[in-house]
Amino acid sequence: MSGSAAEKYERFVASWFASWADELVTRADLQPGSTVLDLACGTGIVSRAAGPLLGPDGAIVAADLNTDMLAEARRHPVADAPIQWRRADAADLPFGAETFDAVLCQQGLQFFPDRAAAVGEIHRVLRPDGVAAVSVWRSAEHNPYIAALADGLGRHVSADARETMLAPCCLGDPDELRELFVDAGFSSVDVHAVTIEREPMDAIAAIGGNLAALPIADQITAMDPAARERLIDDIVDALADHIDNGRLTSPNRAHVALAKR
Numbered sequence: 513m514s515g516s517a518a519e520k521y522e523r524f525v526a527s528w529f530a531s532w533a534d535e536l537v538t539r540a541d542l543q544p545g546s547t548v549l550d551l552a553c554g555t556g557i558v559s560r561a562a563g564p565l566l567g568p569d570g571a572i573v574a575a576d577l578n579t580d581m582l583a584e585a586r587r588h589p590v591a592d593a594p595i596q597w598r599r600a601d602a603a604d605l606p607f608g609a610e611t612f613d614a615v616l617c618q619q620g621l622q623f624f625p626d627r628a629a630a631v632g633e634i635h636r637v638l639r640p641d642g643v644a645a646v647s648v649w650r651s652a653e654h655n656p657y658i659a660a661l662a663d664g665l666g667r668h669v670s671a672d673a674r675e676t677m678l679a680p681c682c683l684g685d686p687d688e689l690r691e692l693f694v695d696a697g698f699s700s701v702d703v704h705a706v707t708i709e710r711e712p713m714d715a716i717a718a719i720g721g722n723l724a725a726l727p728i729a730d731q732i733t734a735m736d737p738a739a740r741e742r743l744i745d746d747i748v749d750a751l752a753d754h755i756d757n758g759r760l761t762s763p764n765r766a767h768v769a770l771a772k773r
């Protein structure tokens with residue numbers, strides 16, 4: 513599969529995350545004219561959902577540590593609201609105190625090496641009545657699709673490959689998530705368990721595309737084609753309950769934390 517890792521992410525992952533982005537901006541109750549930080553923006557899927565809600569009097573700053581992700585993000589227009597793309601580390605944000613009405617962070621917090629510092633920074637850059645809306649996957653036992661890919665990778669590639677696939681689920685404990693915001697000084701924190709059924713799509717295309725967008729994609733590409741086919745067959749078998757006529761639809765489960773400064 514050709515293209516940079518960021519291109520592959522946009523092609524195979526961002527489409528999956530689009531309904532989650534709609535969910536996040538709805539729960540954050542974004543108002544027209546607001547100023548919003550999309551933290552760990554990746555290729556900009558959350559910013560694209562937020563733009564039409566904010567309108568031309570609003571503003572988005574979309575920040576990510578990875579310049580390749582930002583370069584890919586710039587290729588996709590954000591409707592209605594002006595946007596600025598910035599390289600930034602979540603643990604040391606280059607923005608003044610009380611700059612934003614809302615901070616959105618979709619599937620980013622679990623990857624930050626210093627989560628407490630990042631949540632402290634989110635608190636610092638929010639205005640006094642501002643809100644943080646942050647989503648992270650629940651544990652793999654609640655996410656059969658992720659679990660099936662991880663188990664297949666463990667059997668056919670390596671224990672490390674399995675761990676890579678499970679990494680997005682590493683902050684699945686709702687109490688741990690809530691405590692990060694309480695400890696940072698947020699006045700109220702609600703953690704919601706949310707399930708979104710993935711739009712039905714061709715199972716082989718979904719699984720193959722997902723494997724191609726992983727950080728370990730090179731290892732999978734380097735596999736003997738027959739072995740790679742066995743890996744995909746194994747994952748398809750594990751997901752049999754979620755596949756109908758070759759079309760996959762599976763429940764994806766995340767926690768969405770809504771924290772008021």
Ligand SMILES: C[S@@+](CC[C@H](N)C(=O)[O-])C[C@H]1O[C@@H](n2cnc3c(N)ncnc32)[C@H](O)[C@@H]1O
Binds near residue numbers: 601617619
């Ligand atoms: C799974 S992606 C999610 C991207 C995007 N929010 C989305 O919903 O598609 C995780 C993102 O976190 C970014 N990231 C990881 N560590 C970071 C850090 N310390 N500061 C800022 N961004 C970081 C990565 O570069 C990546 O783009």
